Amino acid sequence: MSGSVDTRPPRCAGREPLKARLRGESLPAQFIRFVLVGGSSNVLYGGLFLTLAGLGSFVANIVGIAASTVLANELHRRVTFHAVERVGFLQTQWEAGGLALAALVLGTTALAVVNIALPEASSLMQIFAVVAVSAVTGAMRFLALRGWVF
Incomplete structure (x- = not known):
């Protein structure tokens, strides 16, 4: 023995490190990854808008x-649901894209309402309206992706 002392805190039996838990297949781990992917795709959306x-x-x-949506679908296939070997790129875009179509309709409707109700609304106000609707439809989309597509 070299005489060195282990100064790391003791690990509780049965507890994985946070990094390992976030990479797992549990519902909370997948949902956290889903939210992170959604956030990154919303940044792309906002920049393009x-x-x-x-x-x-x-x-x-x-x-x-x-x-x-194309970016999010692919990241969900690869990162959120670890489904690269189960579901192909085109199948993902077709099935998950169909779910995203509902979000497109709702987001566009929200944008139309903002434009009619507040004709002088800024681009940031318009983005806020669409992103707010996306948050609600996103939760429903997560459940559909988890239970049907992946």
């Missing part, structure tokens, strides 16, 4: 949702 807002908010919305 602001970049393309000069073409009109509806064009910016549709392009932003289409691009961020």
